[in-house]
Amino acid sequence: MTASVPKPLSDDVSVAFQGVSKCFAASGESGAFTALNNVDLNVGRGSITGIIGRSGAGKSTLIRLVNGLEKPSSGKVLVDGVDVGALDEAGLRNLRRSVGMIFQHFNLLSSRTVFGNVALPLEIAGIDRRAIEARVRPLLDLVGLADKHARYPAELSGGQKQRIGIARALATEPKLLLSDEATSALDPETTQSILELLKRINAELGLTVLLITHEMEVVKAVTSDVAVIDKGEIVERGHTFDVFTHPRHETTRALLSGLPGSKLPxxxxxxxxxxxxxxxxxxxxxxxxxxxxxxxxxxxxxxxxxxxxxxxxxxxxxxxxxxxxxxxxxxxxxxxxxxxxxxxxxxxxxxxxxxxxxx
Amino acid sequence: MSPDLPLLIAKATFDTLRMVAIAGLIGSLIGLPIGIFLATSGKGELFPAPNINRLVGLIVNATRSTPFIILVVAIIPFTRLVTGTSIGTKAAIVPLTIATIPFFARLVEAAIRDIDKGLIEAARAMGATPTQIVFKVLLAEARPALTLALTMTIVSLIGYSAMVGAVGGGGLGDLGIRYGYQRFRPDVMLIVVIVLIVLVQLVQSAGDRLARRFDKRSRKN
Known part of the structure; x- marks a missing residue:
C-alpha cells in the first residue's frame, strides 16, 4: 500500500497513522536511526488500543507523534481527521488540550499539591479559578483521591500518583487518552487497579485510550485491539482476542510466552x-x-x-x-x-x- | 579611639549590608533571566537560540573567570559613569552587582537544568506555551534550588564586599584593612572577622530553612 494515497477516513477512527516513518538524525558518524518505518494503523474511536513491543521497538516515538511531541519524517498522523504534522505551534497547543497523556514516571510537579497538579492543565488553558475548582473536585472523586487533595505527590504511593496523573490528563475533557507505559513502574496489584480505572474511564466517558506497553499482561487485561511493533514496524494487529489466540508473528509469540501459564518450566x-x-x-x-x-x-x-x-x-x-x-x-x-x-x-x-x- | 570602635563597627556592618543587599537584589534580578535563558535556549530546547546561548555563556564565563579585584579596577570608568565616583560604598556596589550577575545566572541555570525533563514533556503535552512552562513548571519546581542559589550568592557577596574595602569601598573589609592591618589593631581585625562569620551563618541558615520549607519532595512536609 502506498503512503502517498490517504485512505478515506471512516467516522469511527480516532487516530490514523498513514505510512508514517520517523528517522532521527544521529549525532556523529553513526548515520540516521529509523525509529518507525512506514506504519499504517487505525485506532478505533472508543477502543482501548494497545501497542506492544520490546524497548527500542519504536512505540514511544509512535505515541508521541499523536500529540505532536515528535514530528513524522514522512507520512501522516491524523487525529479526528486533523493532520498533526501540518499544525503550527498554536494549532498543536489546541490539539494537545484535547488529548490527555499519562506517563511511566507520572511527571507530577513536586511543588504542587494533588489539587494543584490536576488544576495545572486548566490553568494553562486559561480557565478561571472557580471553574477550575468545579472541574477538579469531581475528577479527584473519579480517581478516588478526593481526601488527598491538599497532599503533595511525595506523600503518595506510586498507584496514587498515577491516579493523579490520570485525573490531570482528564482535566481538559479530552476525547483521547495516551498512556506511555503508565503501569510499568507499578507493582502487579497496583497495575491491575490502574488498568481497572482506565477501563472504567473508557466505558463511562467514552474515551479512546491508546496505550503503549511492553507487558502482555497489560494488553490482555484492558485492550480491545492490539498492534505488535518490532524494529519500527507493525508486525501484527487485530482484536486482542484474535491476536492472543492465533499469534502469527514470531515477536508476538515471544511476547506471549512470558505470560504465566504459557511459560514452560x-x-x-x-x-x-x-x-x-x-x-x-x-x-x-x-x-x-x-x-x-x-x-x-x-x-x-x-x-x-x-x-x-x-x-x-x-x-x-x-x-x-x-x-x-x-x-x-x-x-x-x-x-x-x-x-x-x-x-x-x-x-x-x-x-x-x-x-x-x-x- | 576605643569608645568609637562600636560605632565604627556598626557603621561598617551597615555599609556591608547595604552593598550586599543592593548588589544582591539588582544582580539576581538581572542574573535570573540570564540563567533561565542559558538553561532553555540550547538546541532543541524551549527557546532554541544556540548561537546566542553560546555567546551569553562565553560572556558569563569571561566575567566569572576575571579575578574580582581586577574586575573592580577594570570597570572603574563604567562605575564612574553610573555613580559619578569610583570610591566609596556607592561605587563598590557597581562591581559587586556585575560580579553577582554571572555567578547567580550559572546557579540558576544549574537549578533549572536539574528539573526532570519529563515535567517539561508533560507540560508540553498539556498544551503549555514555553513561557507557561518557565513560570508554571521550571521556576515553581526549582524554587528550593533557587533559594539555595540566592543564599550562596549572598554569602559570596559578603566575601566580595570585604574585598572592595581594599579599593576604598567601605564596609567591614575596609575597616579590617585600615584599622586591623594598617594600624596594627588585631582586636579590630578579629571583631571584623567575627561579624562576617556571624553574617554568613545567619544568611546561610535562613536560606537553608526557607529552601526546606519550599521543598515538597520529602515526605516530612
Whole structure:
C-alpha cells in the first residue's frame, strides 16, 4: 500500500497513522536511526488500543507523534481527521488540550499539591479559578483521591500518583487518552487497579485510550485491539482476542510466552529438542476458547490418546471478556499416539502448536 | 579611639549590608533571566537560540573567570559613569552587582537544568506555551534550588564586599584593612572577622530553612 494515497477516513477512527516513518538524525558518524518505518494503523474511536513491543521497538516515538511531541519524517498522523504534522505551534497547543497523556514516571510537579497538579492543565488553558475548582473536585472523586487533595505527590504511593496523573490528563475533557507505559513502574496489584480505572474511564466517558506497553499482561487485561511493533514496524494487529489466540508473528509469540501459564518450566524448556528420537515425548500447546473452553477436554484427551498425557503448564483466562485457555501437554511422540492425538485435536477444533520434544 | 570602635563597627556592618543587599537584589534580578535563558535556549530546547546561548555563556564565563579585584579596577570608568565616583560604598556596589550577575545566572541555570525533563514533556503535552512552562513548571519546581542559589550568592557577596574595602569601598573589609592591618589593631581585625562569620551563618541558615520549607519532595512536609 502506498503512503502517498490517504485512505478515506471512516467516522469511527480516532487516530490514523498513514505510512508514517520517523528517522532521527544521529549525532556523529553513526548515520540516521529509523525509529518507525512506514506504519499504517487505525485506532478505533472508543477502543482501548494497545501497542506492544520490546524497548527500542519504536512505540514511544509512535505515541508521541499523536500529540505532536515528535514530528513524522514522512507520512501522516491524523487525529479526528486533523493532520498533526501540518499544525503550527498554536494549532498543536489546541490539539494537545484535547488529548490527555499519562506517563511511566507520572511527571507530577513536586511543588504542587494533588489539587494543584490536576488544576495545572486548566490553568494553562486559561480557565478561571472557580471553574477550575468545579472541574477538579469531581475528577479527584473519579480517581478516588478526593481526601488527598491538599497532599503533595511525595506523600503518595506510586498507584496514587498515577491516579493523579490520570485525573490531570482528564482535566481538559479530552476525547483521547495516551498512556506511555503508565503501569510499568507499578507493582502487579497496583497495575491491575490502574488498568481497572482506565477501563472504567473508557466505558463511562467514552474515551479512546491508546496505550503503549511492553507487558502482555497489560494488553490482555484492558485492550480491545492490539498492534505488535518490532524494529519500527507493525508486525501484527487485530482484536486482542484474535491476536492472543492465533499469534502469527514470531515477536508476538515471544511476547506471549512470558505470560504465566504459557511459560514452560525451566527443566522442560532446557531439554526441548526440535526433532524426536525414539522414546521421546512431544510437547504440544493447545489453545482453546469460546465453547471449547467449557468442555471436559482433558479427560477426553486422555481417553482418545489412550496413553499417558502429562500437563506441563496451563492457564485459563479471559481476554476481552471471552474465556480462553492454554494448555501445554506432553505425550509419546510415536506415530500411532501422535496420529490419535492429532485426530482428536482436529475433531475438537483445537489450535495446536508443537513446541518440541523431550526425552 | 576605643569608645568609637562600636560605632565604627556598626557603621561598617551597615555599609556591608547595604552593598550586599543592593548588589544582591539588582544582580539576581538581572542574573535570573540570564540563567533561565542559558538553561532553555540550547538546541532543541524551549527557546532554541544556540548561537546566542553560546555567546551569553562565553560572556558569563569571561566575567566569572576575571579575578574580582581586577574586575573592580577594570570597570572603574563604567562605575564612574553610573555613580559619578569610583570610591566609596556607592561605587563598590557597581562591581559587586556585575560580579553577582554571572555567578547567580550559572546557579540558576544549574537549578533549572536539574528539573526532570519529563515535567517539561508533560507540560508540553498539556498544551503549555514555553513561557507557561518557565513560570508554571521550571521556576515553581526549582524554587528550593533557587533559594539555595540566592543564599550562596549572598554569602559570596559578603566575601566580595570585604574585598572592595581594599579599593576604598567601605564596609567591614575596609575597616579590617585600615584599622586591623594598617594600624596594627588585631582586636579590630578579629571583631571584623567575627561579624562576617556571624553574617554568613545567619544568611546561610535562613536560606537553608526557607529552601526546606519550599521543598515538597520529602515526605516530612
Amino acid at each position: 525451566d527443566a522442560v524448556a532446557r531439554g526441548l529438542k526440535p526433532a524426536p528420537s525414539v522414546g521421546d515425548r512431544a510437547v504440544v500447546r493447545l489453545t482453546f476458547f469460546g465453547a471449547t473452553a467449557e468442555r471436559p477436554l482433558v479427560s477426553q484427551l486422555i481417553k482418545s490418546v489412550g496413553a499417558e498425557v502429562n500437563i506441563i503448564a496451563g492457564t485459563i483466562d479471559e481476554i476481552g471478556g471471552k474465556p480462553y485457555g492454554s494448555l501445554v501437554v506432553a505425550y509419546a511422540a510415536d506415530a500411532e499416539t501422535s496420529g490419535r492425538a492429532e485426530r482428536f485435536f482436529t475433531e475438537n477444533g483445537l489450535v495446536t502448536e508443537v513446541l518440541g520434544y523431550v526425552a
